Amino acid sequence: MPTLKVNDTTIAYETSGDGPPLVFAHGLGLSREMWRGQIEHFSATNRVIAFDARGAGESGQLARGEDVLPRQAADLESLLDQLDVSRAVLCGVSYGGVLAQEFATTSADRLAGLVIVDSFPDSRLANPMQRIGLRVSAALAGPMLLLPPALMLPAVRQAYAQWPLAREVVTDGYATMRRVETARVRRAINRADYVPRLAQVSVPTRGIVGDTSPVLVELMHRLIDAVPNASLDVVPESFDPTNLCQPERFNALLEGFLAELGWTAHS
Numbered sequence: 001m002p003t004l005k006v007n008d009t010t011i012a013y014e015t016s017g018d019g020p021p022l023v024f025a026h027g028l029g030l031s032r033e034m035w036r037g038q039i040e041h042f043s044a045t046n047r048v049i050a051f052d053a054r055g056a057g058e059s060g061q062l063a064r065g066e067d068v069l070p071r072q073a074a075d076l077e078s079l080l081d082q083l084d085v086s087r088a089v090l091c092g093v094s095y096g097g098v099l100a101q102e103f104a105t106t107s108a109d110r111l112a113g114l115v116i117v118d119s120f121p122d123s124r125l126a127n128p129m130q131r132i133g134l135r136v137s138a139a140l141a142g143p144m145l146l147l148p149p150a151l152m153l154p155a156v157r158q159a160y161a162q163w164p165l166a167r168e169v170v171t172d173g174y175a176t177m178r179r180v181e182t183a184r185v186r187r188a189i190n191r192a193d194y195v196p197r198l199a200q201v202s203v204p205t206r207g208i209v210g211d212t213s214p215v216l217v218e219l220m221h222r223l224i225d226a227v228p229n230a231s232l233d234v235v236p237e238s239f240d241p242t243n244l245c246q247p248e249r250f251n252a253l254l255e256g257f258l259a260e261l262g263w264t265a266h267s
Helices: 032-042 068-082 095-106 128-145 149-159 164-176 179-190 214-226 247-261
Strands: 003-006 009-016 021-025 047-051 088-093 111-117 205-210 231-235
Touching: 003 068, 009 032, 009 068, 021 032, 021 068, 021 095, 032 047, 032 164, 032 247, 047 068, 068 095, 068 179, 088 095, 088 247, 095 111, 095 179, 111 214, 111 247, 149 164, 205 214, 205 247, 214 231, 231 247
Parallel strands: 021 047, 021 088, 088 111, 111 205, 205 231
Antiparallel strands: 003 009, 009 047
């Protein structure tokens, strides 16, 4: 497992394949392992880079009081520097999609394209009661992450009952996540407010979202509507993370986006 000294920590990563760089950012509490299928699939056409953000997986510690998302975005930029990657397509899912928005609005010159999956730019739902409910559930999510895994794993397994691959990867990740640091990340993304900044994003952008969460679909529409010339694909019978719930459909959508950009070894 390679690591690089990045800023004041170490970042675990892996790289596979040749071609235009494609970077994957993982979901909350998980690690680069959630992209295993995509690493294997896209390494035929791209140089795939998957990394563990500071505070997750095998990377260094996320210290108390750190400005989480700016620090993690700076880590990613430094990682790309050390890997001699000047520009890449960045694909982030869920929390990784929030991190991708931070990166896109602070380091836009490093991107050839942006893919945001099952994520959100803020919590401003149109329905006031849904908005309140989302904020309450988000506020409770951090403390719940600190509970012993045995208390929460049955609910996680049930939530993913119809998606065996997602159930396996998410439950394994939930059982081994770094709980205190994950709770800090959860608090940071609860304060997400990217819509005013997304108008600055000029790179081609694609959104992907599963259709089983109307709230998430609404938030993804809000995100994509804020980015000039972006588009959104809604995937039937899918949930967060779509790359695990509907991997074949996800891969096809990402392949299509990369082909549109001419961002593959075969273009």
